[in-house]
Amino acid sequence: MSAVANDGGAPGRTIPPAPPTSDSRTFARGVQDLIEGLRTSELWLHLGWTDIKQRYKRSVLGPLWITIATGVTAVAMGILYGELFHQDIKTFLPYVLLGFIFWGFIETTVLDGSVVFSTNEGLIKQLPAPISVHVYRVVWRSLIIFAHNIVIYAIVFAIFRPPIDWSALLVIPAVGLFVLNAIWVTVVFGILSTRFRDIGQLLTTAVRLVFFMTPIIWSAKTLSDVGDSGSSKLKYVELNPMFHYLEIARGPLLGDHVEFYHWGIVLGCTAVGWIAALLVMRNFRARVAYWV
Structure with missing residues (x-):
């Protein structure tokens, strides 16, 4: 509705209404996107399963190749x-x-999550759905x-x-934390990599480097068994967050405290x-469709 004002020189002058304030860059809209995407579970469950079937289309063993590899x-x-390393093979x-x-799981989430929006340009522009649908699709x-x-x-x-024992x-909850981390990793790196495509290449290099820095094909216990020098090296290992993620998930299944x-x-x-x-969703969620 327009307003009528009298400024003395132009009686009856019409003042246009103020433009509506956009709430696209608010935490509420970012959280709403995540919630609405979670509610459309049928969509991202179907898309994620279709991705697996397409990857192994016309393959005799299909997804079993994942297990075999x-x-x-x-x-x-x-x-x-x-x-x-002279380790007991049984342990x-x-x-x-x-x-x-x-x-x-970590590597797949990081690398696939970094390209989730750039590789789904058609769906993002044609499908009226929250962008978090594609995030849940990667995690699923x-x-x-x-x-x-x-x-x-x-x-x-x-x-x-x-x-x-029962501590297994x-x-x-460890896998639950993995899923929660997978969601925020996909949101952050997925959106930022859509804007800055070099981030995806940097992540590929970083993931390979962190793999060798993390106790996966070598054991952190071998460092603690070599005296004071080993204890100091173990402290450097503990600076790697991936070490702690693996400890909470792997330890219970090995019977370790x-x-x-x-x-x-x-x-x-x-x-x-x-x-x-949440900060990335607040500031850049609405721009993803223009960046892909």
């Missing part, structure tokens, strides 16, 4: 590095295998691959019988990551 690599690395092979399984797809790979542990468990159930500070560090990283994700 991970199993062969983990067993080969476990035997090789077990001999090099070292399950250690390496679980490291590969959980690291595979990573969970499917993880579920295929965890079958290998069941086989290794039947062979080597690691001394686990701690792997459930997981110190509480590992959980504290992971919870801290999760909180910081979600704050970053």
Whole structure:
């Protein structure tokens, strides 16, 4: 509705209404996008499963190739590095295998999440859906691959019988934290990589580097067994957040006691990551469709 004002020189002059204020750059809209995307679960569940089927289309074994590839690599690395580091194969092979399984989830989430929007340009521009749908799609797809790979542990468990007890159930909240972190990682790197395409290449290099810096194909316990110099090196290992993520997930399935500070560090990283994700959603969510 327009207003009528009298400024003395132009009686009856019409003043146009103020333009409506946009709320697209608010935390509320970012949170709403995440909630609405979660509610459209049928869509991202279907898209994620379709991605897996398309990847192994016309393949005889289909998604079983995921399990075979991970199993062969983990067993080969476990035997090789077990001999090099003089480790007991009965304990070292399950250690390496679980490291590969959980690291595979992390790596898949980071690398696929960094290109989730740039590789789905058509869907983003044509499908009227929250952008978080594509985030959940990546996380769901990573969970499917993880579920295929965890079958290998069941086989290794039947062979080597690691001394686990009821504390093994701690792997459930650990996987829950992995999922929560996967969501914020996909949001942050997915949106930023859409704007700055070099970030995706940097992440690929960084993931490969962090793999060798993380106790996956080598054990942190070997450092603590070599005296004072090993203890100082272990402190450097603990500066790597991925070490703590693997500890809370791998330890319970190996029968190891997981110190509480590992959980504290992971919870801290999760909180910081979600704050970053909300900031990115608040500032750049509406621009993704223009950047792809």
